[in-house]
């Protein structure tokens with residue numbers, strides 16, 4: 363074990379407030395014996411307010427399953443899962459989800475997508491218009507506001523998906539490989555924007571990725587999951603100051619260290635290429 | 643442009659010229675197959691308003707005095723009425739069956755049993771129940787429109803991607819919002835396909851219904867013309883039916899394209 367990764371000991375102010383997300387002994391089993399899949403096994407995890415936690419692990423290790431459980435879409439088979447001290451029983455507006463497949467409503471324009479949650483919340487027309495304007499401005503979507511999702515690039519779509527969740531100003535944002543399908547340049551610029559938003563508005567973010575580079579670039583903490591059953595292998599605080607320089611020696615040192623842990627896991631199951639992890 | 647027009651028109655023009663030639667040489671009896679020129683003349687007479695235009699009665703009356711236009715109007719009127727009744731019942735029922743498994747389980751066997759019965763087979767019953775006139779015609783047309791809309795609506799609701807439902811739930815949508823703003827729009831491509839098929843069926847059924855149950859409309863007119871052995875008018879009526887059918891289809895297609903302007907088409 364390297365001393366480069368101090369185990370996450372709560373600092374003074376963190377001990378005084380409740381963890382925002384708390385999992386104790388969470389299990390998730392799909393299907394019945396025989397042939398049941400243990401997607402999550404004995405997950406213990408505490409996420410404090412304001413943390414940027416990256417869930418890292420090979421494909422199929424249960425990252426989406428864990429995120430969906432926190433979101434309230436698929437409850438765990440057993441164990442306790444709480445948000446702000448209350449058990450999770452259903453999806454809630456306090457946990458905004460950005461999906462792996464964007465999930466924009468294709469029949470709504472960009473601005474209608476962003477306004478959707480606010481309309482449900484029953485805000486006045488003026489308030490909605492103001493909020494939508496501000497968000498579109500922030501995410502560089504102003505010129506595209508009347509377009510339908512089909513006429514947007516992947517990067518634009520993901521921005522709309524983020525804006526749609528940000529509109530409701532949830533204290534917790536759950537993001538499932540949001541930048542997975544983007545090219546490297548778009549991905550980096552969206553990562554930077556996300557970091558700016560996170561630092562500006564102080565949200566708790568749980569971010570799923572299978573890119574080690576992305577986890578080290580974004581996370582204040584990286585949680586490495588194992589494959590079948592999905593358990594927490596390591597829980598690491600990344601102490602590098604933001605903005606991080608992905609070419610710096612320190613960055614690459616951490617990346618290498620993480621890669622070793624992850625690849626040990628990888629080799630353990632001799633996963634095929636498809637399920638492998640990428641270094642970039 | 644010129645070349646394209648030529649390609650489109652070449653075959654029909656040649657065929658019509660041949661047809662005209664054979665007719666003029668006397669190879670076919672006019673009562674069996676009248677010449678194209680005779681048909682066009684007849685179509686023109688059929689279209690011509692019966693009364694001269696008078697300020698006092700207005701344009702609409704004048705147009706209505708054209709036998710062709712008033713027939714077209716009568717048929718279209720029945721199609722629209724029957725379609726509104728049939729689709730108007732099928733849409734809510736389809737939405738209900740698509741969302742509620744229990745309702746679906748109760749009604750599906752009946753639907754599957756009734757669906758293969760062609761609307762035409764209801765003619766005797768329709769006349770027994772409603773007598774002659776518009777009611778049986780509307781009833782038959784409504785049946786013709788009902789099933790395509792119903793089946794497609796159920797399929798459409800079934801096929802709504804669960805990711806949209808999840809996203810909407812996450813954004814706080816309740817049952818009504820989910821239904822109105824997510825399920826319904828997500829299912830519209832299917833629903834509109836059903837409506838397009840439904841209106842096509844309605845148009846077939848209206849012609850048949852008019853041949854049997856009523857004394858106006860294009861279907862009635864071509865049967866009437868046959869009794870007088872006016873084969874030119876029969877064909878003129880068929881041309882009118884084809885034109886109206888095409889116009890309806892083009893109109894519905896335009897409307898679909900507008901309503902589905904958000905939809906990722908095949909070309910994009």
Ligand SMILES: Nc1ncnc2c1ncn2[C@@H]1O[C@H](COP(=O)(O)OP(=O)(O)OP(=O)(O)O)[C@@H](O)[C@H]1O
Pocket residue numbers: 392393399400401419420421422423424425426427428572
């Ligand atoms: N609804 C389900 N029914 C049965 N098995 C499931 C279901 N959902 C997920 N699984 C299984 O649970 C395991 C974890 O799936 P999950 O989607 O959480 O993986 P993941 O880490 O998000 O993978 P990826 O990186 O490919 O998105 C997989 O082995 C998958 O086959």
Ligand SMILES: [Mg+2]
Pocket residue numbers: 425426427462538
């Ligand atoms: Mg996943």
